[in-house]
Amino acid sequence: MDLALIDEMAANGNTSLHATPTGVKLAASGLLLAATIVAATPASVAAVCGAALALAAATRQPVRRLVAIAAYPVLFAGIFALGWVRTNPAFATVIVIRAFSAGFAAALFITTTTFVDAFSLISRVLPGPVGDGLFLAYRAFFLLLTELGQVVQAIRLRGGAGLGLGTQLRTYGEALGVVVLHAADMTERMYKMMLVRGYSGRIESSRPARPMAAFHYALLAYCAAVLTAAIAARRFSS
Amino acid sequence: MSHLHIPDGLLPLPIVAAGLAITAVLLLVASRRLARLEGARVAPRIAVLSALMLVAMGLPLPVLGYHVNLTVLTGIIAGPAAGFVAVFIANLILSLTAHGGITVLGLNALIGGVEVTLGWLLWKAVRRALPRTRAFAAAAIAVALALAVSTFAMLAVVASSGADPDLVLGGHVHAAEEAHREALATPLRTFAAVVLSTAAVGWAVEALVVGALVEFIWRVRPELLGADEGRGA
Amino acid sequence: MSSTEQRARAAAATHEHAKRIATTGAAAPRDFAARDPAARGSTATNDIIVQVRCLRHVYPDRTAVDLCGLDFTVCRGQRVVVLGANGSGKTTLIFHLLGLLSPIEGEVTVFGVNPAKQFREVRQRVGVVLQDVDDQIIGPTVWDDVTFTPRALGWPRERVARAGEAILERLGIQHLRHKIPHYLSGGEKRKVALAGALVTEPELLILDEPFTGLDPRSRSELVTLLEAVSSQLRLAYIISTHEIDFVPHIADYVYVLAGPGGIALSGTPEHVFSQGDRLRQLGVDAPSLAELFASMKDRGWDVDIPLTVDQAISELDRVLTSSERKPRR
Secondary structure (H helix, E strand, O other), X not given: OOHHHHHHHHHHOOOOOOOOOHHHHHHHHHHHHHHHHHOOOHHHHHHHHHHHHHHHHHOOOXXXXXXXXXXXXXXXXXXXXXXXXXXXXXXXXXXXXXXXXXXXXXXXXXXXXXXXXXXXXXXXXXXXXXXXXXXXXXXXXXXXXXXXXXXXXXXXXXXXXXXXXXHHHHHHHHHHHHHHHHHHHHHHHHHHHHHHOOOOOOOOOOOOOOOXXXXXHHHHHHHHHHHXXXXXHHHHHO | OOOXXXXXXXXXXXXXXXXXXXXXXXXXXXXXXXXXXXXXXXXXXXXXXXXXXXHHHOOOOOXXXXXXXXXXXXXXXXXXXXXXXXXXXXXXXXXXXXXXXXXXXXXXXXXXXHXXXXXXXXXXXXXXXXXXXXXXXXXXXXXXXXXHHHHHHHHHHHHHOOOOHHHHHOOOOXXXXXXXXXXXXXXXXXXXXXXXXXXXXXXXXXXXXXXXXXXXXXXXXHHHHOOOOXXXX | OOHHHHHHHHHHHHHHHHHHHHHHOOOOOOOOOOOOHHHHOOOOHHHEEEEEEEEEEEOOOOOEEEEOEOOEEEXXXXXXXXXXXXXXXXXXXXXXHOOOOOOOEEXXXXXXXXXHHHHHHHHHHEEXXXXXXXXXXXXXXXXHHHOHHHHHOOOOHHHHHHHHHHHHHHOOOHHHOOXXXXXXXXXXXXXXXXXXXXXXXXXXXXXXXXOXXXXXXXXXXXXXXXXXXXXXXXXXXXXXXXXXXHHHHXXXXXXXXXXXXXXXXXXXXXXXXXXXXXXXXXXXXXXXXXXXXXHHHHOOOOOOOOOOHHHHHHHHHHHHHOOOOOOOO
16 A cells, blocks of 8 residues: 555546546446445456446556555455355355455545545545544645655664564664654644644635536446446346 | 455445444544544644554565554554544545445444554553553553454454355345354354464564554653543644 | 855855845845944834743743843834744744743733734734744645635635735745645745745744755745745744844844843844854854954954945955055054
């Protein structure tokens, strides 16, 4: 998981999906996710997955990178599926492909939508401090990531984390301790500046409105069609 | 890793919905309480804690590439309410990046909440019962136990769904058939065995790392480990 | 690059800046002769916007900061620079002015109120830019951040939009409005922070070490920007800095903090920088030109202490063309 890379893909990408309104992409990913959950056989869930991959390819996304991002949830699902491989291989297959397909739908959304755009939409349904916490967490993440990078670099320059495993783990623990201390100071500074700048309980974000175009309707229709097909396949198979 | 995120499509809808509903209620209650107690300080505090958890996950440790989660540390520093909100934010960001399920965000957040709350309670309990215990040991005990309990909680969630293909995929439900129940138990046992064996290594790794981290902070800024709600970082 | 070369470059940059102001007329040059220490004493009481009297503060780790000695006063439209070695209390002073700290002894007033208790009343009139601008950029995008304070103050939407557009244009950063701050360069972030501080057209701007981390060209640009903004908006500012060579161009009045001794020295730049030995005791360097001419004076040359390159050229012209070219001793 590389949040910085994902954010960079979203912020600097230039495909038709990047230019699509956030709400449309969220709805489209939601439809693909729903289709993934609804699909109940290996063939149908594979078809949903294939439809998502086709969408990514057609809109010129870096499919290999998206596959790598989506592969993580397969790990957990794979552990679960291990127990079913002999008794119900179809179930095991569905579980694994579902995990991948759902992950792919999420990856397709977040690599074409900056965190700021995503949070602008999502924070509307969250309590005030939680929504504000989302935006600030995003800011703080990059600042602390830089801190951690500097601490790890310092460790390397000064001879490494140690020879034994125990020593190394202790060194990394203390390195994280340095970052925690910086984080505590950052909290205070952030709080003070928010007070000075008049923070009154809501951080707003206004993003440029993107008008709907034919492509956006087509995208929604495509994903709706995938869901419809998945529902039909489930009804047909049961 | 010291705990695993449940992915989408594994659990039946009622359990997923229940997880989201409970999380929504807890989130509302916690954020209102925090806003009342801490005012403007809440948002930056939970934001930085969330960011810390996310950053720590990017540090691969020299044990099979494990990474720490810092959920228990978050509980020790911030208490259960702020800790739960911070865990929710971190899980939301992770779910958006395909690192945890989106539909099961509620359940994953609740499991993280178990770690936060238990970690906070155990840290205070060990410090109170055994005041001469070193901070390293107290933190390591809190981490190991909290993560163990949360892993069992996660297994319980998965098991409570019956891990029944019929429930998950929707089909003919074989209610109350001995053979069917036995058929479901075997894969669950396999799953539990794999999870527990891999997670146990993670508990140990995180206990050692967080123990060292807490010992370091205890020496330098012990007030950060005040661990009452509304105080700390 | 040696420190001598760095100073020479900084001085050259200052000279360029001074020339630019002289030729473009961007701001009325504050003349060497016009900044008479005596003139300041005639300021009417109702022109005083900041007053600090014998401030004492103790941090949680028991570090005590004592800013007694001379009073700290800022008048309307005045440009004040605060100098001092590391740990002398510059940031502590600034945090007290912003109401973020409360003194255990002493009195702080900003626009007539105690900022620790009533900062809300003066928030619109005070802008601030911190040393690390990442600490103050809160908004998800540049526009969100720049308009953060007016929205927090409850301004109507149209007024927020007008103010935001105006300040982006004034600072030349309209093209950044939809950008995410994380991806901006250091210089761009600084301009965004400055825009956020100026959007409400404050009467007082406080800058804590604004030149830190900037290359000489960026420092010159910031000085030019501050000059332009302060004259266009009739803004008073308080700048804490170590960049001595810029001080003559940006200050009407200088305070030198001495750490435990509080405010040790104050006056116009000419008055302060003519006291080289005292400054050295306080851990502060005089501008390179002042040091050079002070050394010449010590060797018997009949020179006044200039603070800018143009003044130095005039002094050298005078001395070298006078009948007495050699030092007296």
